[in-house]
Amino acid sequence: MKNIELLEQNLGYQFKDKNLLIQALTHKSCKKSYNNERLEFLGDAVLDLIVGEYLFHKFGKDAEGDLSKLRAALVNEKSFAKIADSLNLGDFIFMSASEENNGGRQKPSILSDALEAIIGSIHLESSFECARNIALKLIENNFPKIDAKNLIKDYKTRLQEITQGTIGQTPEYETLRAFGPDHLKQFEIALKLEGKEIARAIAKSKKEAQQMAAKIALEKLENLS
Structure with missing residues (x-):
C-alpha cells in the first residue's frame, strides 16, 4: 500500500481530515464499520452536476439531447476508471486480501467508485467549487478533446x-x-x-x-x- 500523501499530491488537494480520505479509499470487502459506499453515492451526484454544468457552458448551442449524450459519455464507470488509473488510485485502495487476489485493484467498478467517493469527500470537507476544480482538471487531462465526435460512441x-x-x-x-x-x-x-x-x-x-x-x-x- 502506497503512502496516501502521494495520492494527495496527484490530486492537488490535501485533506484536513485524513480519516475522511481513508473512508473514501476503503472498499466494502474490508468488512469494517465504515466503507466508501456513502461517499460514492454523494460523489456520483456531485460529478453528475459538475459535468452537466461544465457541458452547459462549454456547448452553449447544443440541444439537450446532445448534452445528455455527452454527459453520459463522461459520467460512467469506464471514464471514471480511466481517470482513476491516471492517479494510480488502485494502489491506494484498502480492500481484503481475497478481493486483491481477485484483481480488485484493476477492477473498473472499484476504481470508479473510489474516484466518486474521493470527489464526494472533497465536496463534503471543502466545497463544491473545490471539488469542481479538481474534477474538471482530471477530466480535461484525461479527455483533452471533449466534443461529440470524440466522446459520443453510439x-x-x-x-x-x-x-x-x-x-x-x-x-x-x-x-x-x-x-x-x-x-x-x-x-x-x-x-x-x-x-x-x-x-x-x-x-x-x-x-x-x-x-x-x-x-x-x-x-x-x-x-x-
Missing part, C-alpha cells in the same frame, strides 16, 4: 445500421436482472439477434448496459469480417 445506432443492412433485423435488448441496493443498482442486459443471444453486459443503467452489449456485438462482427 454503438446501438451503428449496430442497428449494420444488422438492418445485412440481415434486415433490428437488435433486441432484454433486461435479464436488476440487482444491488438502490444507490448502487446494476442492470444486466442481453442483446439478441434473430432470437439468439449475441452479447450481454452489466452497468449502472440500462442505457449504458445496452451500449456496452452493442459494443461487444460490433467487435464480434468485426472479427468475423
